[in-house]
Every structure is written in structure tokens, then in C-alpha cells.
Amino acid sequence: MVAMLNRVLRRIKPTSSDMQRLERVVTQVMNKVRRVARSRKVKTEPMLVGSAARGTWLRSERELDIFLLFDPEMPRAELERQGLAIAREVAGPSGREHYAEHPYVRMEFEGFQVDLVPCYRIDDPRKLKSAVDRTPHHQRYVQQRLTPQLADQVLLTKQFLRGIGVYGAEARIQGFSGYLSELLVIHYGSFQQLVENAARWKPGIVIDIERVYPSEAEPRVLFERQPLVVVDPVDPKRNVAAAVSMRSFAIFVLACREFLKEPREQFFFPNSPPSLTQASLLNQLKRRGTTLCCLWFRHNDLPEDVIYPQLRKTERSISNEVVQAGFEILRSDVWADSRNAAVLVELSISRLPPVQIRPGPQIPVDATDFLREYSGSRRRLAGPYVDEAGRVVCEVRRVETDGVRCLKRVISEHRGFGKHVAESIEAGRYRLLVGREITKAMRNRSFREFLADYLDKRLPWYR
């Protein structure tokens, strides 16, 4: 196993020329921040945070976080105004404003994506003014504990998480952040120790590195229904693993178990799904025999972390309503790039007979209203009668017998859809592609890859 891990490490660890390039970029941006601040007569200090600052930076990563630290006496509005002004000037025309809990600016610089994030410089982490103020404290906590050996273990961990598809706390992934990876390695001591322990994790597990809580009882309540709880050493009220979904949690645990049985490099570097042609899509649809539907629409350049939760909300609403109407969904998924988005819904049962059971109250519950509603209804086909369980039942004419038509109605009503999704639908900026029509969306390469992955969906290390 050690030889293999070393092989992996050689592929992912930045070389000295990588490091030099990174340092050059960092120095240039930090100097520019200082220069702009001086010229605007604003007191602020740039600080490099994140993996680049801790030696836990993967060679393939191209993201940098530079925080602009302000005096805590400055009012919030003032900080945001000044901070953004400096960041915008530093960024120049490539800068785009983003918004997490607070606004920040994202710029492209020599092949790197650099986030410039204004925040308060607060010494006591218990007195944080907002979530971004916490990051410098994370920085210090990790830096004090990460030896170069441990940093390598973090690199392995991050690449493993990436390989199995659960690296990143963003809405699209709902997985493990870099900081979380670092804490797990600090806690368990090595990648292998982490894997051996995680193979035995159960949902609801609590990891409290600094033993802030006397028992698991309190964090269990505090972070109820979160599959993984890693108490933030810097802010014990926060779960560092809050973004980790049950799905990502389960994939990680499963991957750890399988990796221990057979440690293969594929866990770190999985194969891609086979590329998808129009012909192979049609062939797959035929083999599956389902009705694959794709709600396709444009969005106005919304950030991933905004559009993905809305797509998932839309996916849930559609599912609920379509299943409520009696149809069956085999699987569904969502996708977005910077301009387009899609909700994929695969109907396994898309045709229903015109008769439908309407279950009423079970004796001894009063059935008066039910009987009044259905006994004389024009939709009645049979009933009211009583079934084996003592439930009053009617059989009525079904309104919708066609799943695609039902889907069209649900979309046109767009109840409970994400806000921007609903807006696109109201504006008519959408199409519902059914079956072979989906080939039309395949010109979009990212969507085509998403679709290839959807149709040949499997755990990456099984590819």
C-alpha cells in the first residue's frame, strides 16, 4: 500500500516549479491589495488562507483565497463597501462579485481563480462577527498542527475524496471541504488511519478533536440528522461537515471499506464514463425502456451555489407531484453550467389506466364527507365499497393517464420550484425534451458528459 500511496503522492504533490508559480501569483496579488488600500487610504492587511497557505494544495487545484482583514471597529456596511471597492480594483475587468454570507470578488489571474474576501480581524474566535471571519482562525489552527508529513497525508485524502466524487462542500457536490480533510487527518494521524476508521463510521458519528463536549449527547442534539459531525475546534457550535450529505457520507464509508480490501489507484484516479454519442444515447434509451425527460432552461449566469440548490428543490417538487399522480420515477438528477441548467426525470411508469383507487377513511373514522364527495361523483367508476382493512374506497376516472403530460402540467404550474427556475419558466425560457429529443442538448459538452455519467452511473472506482 505504501508504494502505491507514494506513487499517487508523486502525481498530486506540486513540484517546486508549481510552488514557485503559486508564490509568484500570491505575492503579486497581495502586493496589489496593499497598493490599492494605501492609495485609498484604507487600513487593511491581505492574508493568504486555504490549502495554498498550508501546503495542502493539490497540483491540479487552481483556486486561491486571499482575505482582506479589517479592523473590528469598522461598521459592517463600511467594511463591505471598502473591501469590495479594493477587491474590484485589484481584480480589474475579470472580477465578478459573488455572495456567500457576505459579498466577495472572484478574479482570474495567471490561470488561477482568486477569491478576494473582506472580513474582520478578530482575535478571539468566540467573538466572530460572521462566518468569513472564522477562516483566518482555521488557518492558524491547521498551520500549528500540520507537519509536512501530515500535509502529504492531507493531499492523499483530498485526492481520494476527489477520485470517489465527494470532494468539495459546494452545493453541487455536498461533500468534504479541504478544511474538513485537514481536520480528519490531524485527528486520525494519517490517510490510512482515517480510512481504517471511516470504514467503521455510522451515520451520526461525532468527531470532537479538542474534546470540547463532555459527551456525544450535546453535539448529537445540536447537529441532529447530519450524518457526519466534526466539531469545529475554532467554533464548537459549528459542524465542519455540515455540507456532507448522507449520500456523500455513504460513498466515503463504502469507498474506505472497498479500498482496504483492495487498495487500487483507481480510487484516486478513476476512469471517465465512456463518451456518449447520439446513437449510443438512443441505444441506451431503448435498452432501458423508460421515458427520459429533460427540463432544459437558461439561467442568467447564476453561481453554482445558487442554481444547484434551486435545481434540487425543483427536482424534488417535480418528483413529488409526478409520483403523487401515480407515475413512477426510476431516477432523476440535475445539471448546470454557467448559462444553462437541466432537470432530468426518468419515468419508469409513464402510462396509467383510466381507473384509479381513491382510498377513504378507515372505520371507525367518519366517512361522511368522503361518501358525499364520491358516491354521486361523475368521475365514479365503482364504489364506495369497503376493503379488507376496513377502509372505505372508491374507484374513479383518473385525470392524467400520461406521465409526460403530467410532467408538462407540473412544470407549467411550477409549484415549489426554485425561484430562478420558476422565473425562467414564467418567461418561457425553457423546453421539455422527451426521449430522443434530448439529443438536441448534446451539443453542450458538459451536459453530454453529465448525461454519459447519468446513463452509466456507477461508483467511480468501479469504472
Add this chain to the structure above:
Amino acid sequence: MVAMLNRVLRRIKPTSSDMQRLERVVTQVMNKVRRVARSRKVKTEPMLVGSAARGTWLRSERELDIFLLFDPEMPRAELERQGLAIAREVAGPSGREHYAEHPYVRMEFEGFQVDLVPCYRIDDPRKLKSAVDRTPHHQRYVQQRLTPQLADQVLLTKQFLRGIGVYGAEARIQGFSGYLSELLVIHYGSFQQLVENAARWKPGIVIDIERVYPSEAEPRVLFERQPLVVVDPVDPKRNVAAAVSMRSFAIFVLACREFLKEPREQFFFPNSPPSLTQASLLNQLKRRGTTLCCLWFRHNDLPEDVIYPQLRKTERSISNEVVQAGFEILRSDVWADSRNAAVLVELSISRLPPVQIRPGPQIPVDATDFLREYSGSRRRLAGPYVDEAGRVVCEVRRVETDGVRCLKRVISEHRGFGKHVAESIEAGRYRLLVGREITKAMRNRSFREFLADYLDKRLPWYR
């Protein structure tokens, strides 16, 4: 209400000429029993029991029960031999042997169906030798308490139960016996009182007329999961309402509530379902859009109480397996006459796509076996992957996509079918009629009526 009940009573109460006819039949049969016993030198005494003996006999009823009482010293085998010999001689060529807990002879006599039942004459009901010995005690208990006024109330109760379709403890009905109707009237004092009380019954209600048990706790445990418990005053270990199914219970409670709101004669004398022609069957099938299937077979003259439980068992087995395979059943039912039987299964979903979800274990449960089975399987279409709930899932090629073909397989395997049903299938004495093929069975009038009722199924008072 009183006027209406009197109108009903006039229609159902035997006239004096009905009574004379009945008495003549009873006298003739009893005398014949005495004569045959004397000639065979057997000491036995005939006793008229049941409704005819208690004045709770509906004009339309044509059943008589005559018990042959034997000395309790006589051995069981001797009693059965002597009793049956006498009964057979009395019955002549129309006699047919039947079997409840013990054998008895059923004969046709002047338009009546007379059961001749040998049993022991036991004075202390706590020392009964078998279930049939209990009947003479029921007879005495009811006779001592039923005034002519109460007897009329029993007639109303029985006709009400018959009208709503739950009169009779036999397997086909699973409803209220005559003795149970009598006890309920004795307990509540009148038909109307019974209806008012039953409208508020909840499943699990205990009626203990003689207050044998200090509380409901003991009978609740003793008669667990029986919706209605009426403690037998003659034998407190017995629930007189043991045959009453949840369905029959619920129909009765519902009918009582609806009757109180609007007391109509229809509850006593419901309309028949419209008669069914071949054309109207086809029309109904089209309107429902389901796949109606009928397993039709011959049985060798099995009594109703034998064939019905077997048909229900078969119905349950078929349902379980077909639903297990992914199809959906809207409704099913069973039917039998003296020679033929049918299990009706109505598929609402009879076509499934070739792809099927195979759910595996949910993390943290071990998934090794599941992954081994499916990851390399030739039936695999997608997966293994992990769903939102943290469950490992595969998508595989479905073996059966056609519901009727599935039904054919289930029938040919006949696992868990009733014994005689399975025998008929093994002997090839069956057909599976699908959709319009069912018209072939419509020459059988009883089946045609059953089918009419099935297709226009509703509570009788709603017809």
C-alpha cells in the same frame, strides 16, 4: 322509522301458513328420526335448534337444523357411526355427508335444506365434548330470553345484515351468524338500539353480555386482532363473532351510521347490480383500461366452507408474487359454485420497463455481497451507485416486463396456493382467461352475477 320497520317486518316475518308448513316439515323429519332410531335400537332424541326453533326464522330462509342427541357415555366413534347411519337413512338418496368439526348429513326435504347433526346431550356446558354439543345450549340460552317482541327485532337485524351483505358466518361471507344477531338484540334490547350503539363501535370492541370477565383486558388478549368480540354466554372461551372479518365489521358499522342518518328500506332490500352482457363487460373493461385476468378451474364438488378459504389463500399468494415482481393490482376477488371456481385479478400496471432498481444495503450495513453479486452481473445496466438515503443501488435488466406472463408463471408454480386449487392446476384442469376471453365464463349465471357485482362494486344500499 317505526312505520318503515313495521313495513319491513311484514315482508320478512313468516305468515301462519309459512309456520304451518315449517312445522309440518319439522314434525315429519323428527318422527322419521325417532322411527329409524327405534328400528335400529339406538337411543337418541331429535331436537330442533336454530332460528326455526326460536321464532327468529326469516320467511325467505329455507334451512333447518335438527340435532340428534346421544348419551355422553357413548364413545365418539360409536356416536358418529350410529348418528350418521340414522341420518343417512332419514335423508334417503338426497342426503350428502358434510363435515364441520364433525360429520353430519344434509338433505333436501319439501323445499327445505335440513341438516341432521349427531351430538352429545351434555347438561353442563363447561363439560362440552365438541363444538356441536354447544348448539343445544345456545338454543336454551336464547329461548329463555327471547320474547316474541325481541324475536321480531332479531328478524329485522338479520334482514338488515343480509341486505348489507354481511349475514352469515360461512367462509364466503365472513359475517354475522344468526346466533350472533340474537345475542346482539338480547344485549341491546332492540334493532334500533343495536344500530345506534354499533354506529359507535371501534375495532376490538368487547361485548360480554353475562359479564363473565371482570374487565375487557382478558377477552382483549384472548381474542386478539378480532374486530368484534362477543363472549359466548354458554362458553366464555369462545368469541361468537370470531368469523366476522374486519371488512364485514366495517360495513356493518358504516351501514348503521348511514342508516341512522337516512333510514331507508334499501338497507334491508337493496337493488341488484345491473345484469351483465358480453357487450357491457367489454365496454367496462375498456372504460377501466386495466387487464382483468381470471384463473378459472373445476373443483370436485367441494363445500363452500372448504373452497373459499383456499381461494382466498390462492388470491393472496398470487397478489404477493405479482406485486413482488413490480406489477400493480387494482383489485381481486374470488368466486365458486358447486363445481367451478375463479380467482379474479385486475392488473392496473401490467407493463414494466426492462430496467429495474435493485436496492441494496444502506450504509453502515455491509454491502460486500451485494456489490459482488451485481457489479459484474450480466444483467447490470447501471450502478452500483449510492442514492440520497445512503443506500447502495444497482439497475438491472428486468426478467419479467409483462404482467400476464408473470401471472402465468405464478400459477404454474402455484406456491402457497390452496391445496385443492394446486391439485387442479397440477392436473391441468384450469384456464387463465385474460380480458375479453372472460366472456367465455359468462355462460355460468352465478359467475356472471359475481362479475356484474365486481365491476359495479358498491355498498348495497348505494345501488
